[in-house]
Amino acid sequence: MRTPPEKSLRSRALDALSRREHSRTELARKLAAHTDNPDELHALLDDLQARGWLSDARYTEQIVHARQARYGSRKIAFELREQGVDASLISASVAGLKDTELERARAVWEKKFGQAPTTEQEKAKQIRFLQSRGFGWEVIVRVIAGHANC
Structure with missing residues (x-):
């Protein structure tokens, strides 16, 4: 049985970009394992950016x-x-x-918990959850205070 030919660096990059957007750094990390020449990789990434196929703004x-x-x-x-x-x-x-941070935090809280905390332990659990989701303390306090029964 024949082994398939090795994919070129360019075709690997285009395959990745055809699936979803990538940041330049992320794509460089993915492709670095497939080349020994960093100059070739940087030239390819520069070309992809020049053609508009790789964009950190679109990725963001x-x-x-x-x-x-x-x-x-x-x-x-x-x-x-x-x-x-x-x-x-x-x-x-x-x-x-x-x-929209406050509205989004309320929606996330409502979906997960749906009811106000009745004990300090529940309140702490809800606060930790919202913190783990990346919401700021001021927003968390407003969300929990609006629903707290403890």
Whole structure:
């Protein structure tokens, strides 16, 4: 049985980009294992950006859109930083999320818990949950205070 021919670096990059948006750093990490020449990788990434096939701005927009219903702005900003997105893109994207943070936190809380905490333990559990979802303390306090019975 014949083994399939080795895919080129370019075809691997296009395969990844055809599935979903990637940040430049994320795509570089994925492709680095398939080349010994970092200059070739950087040249390919530059070419993909020049053609408009690789865009950190589009990636940021896609991540924000996909995550905003379930996560707070802090968690989204952290994920974007982890993927190597420029800080100016992150701050511009997250600034728009701050306006709806309270409503989104209430919706996430309502879906998960649906009823006010009756004990301090339940209240702490709900606070930890919202913190893990990336919502800020001020927002968490307002959400829990609006529903607290303890």
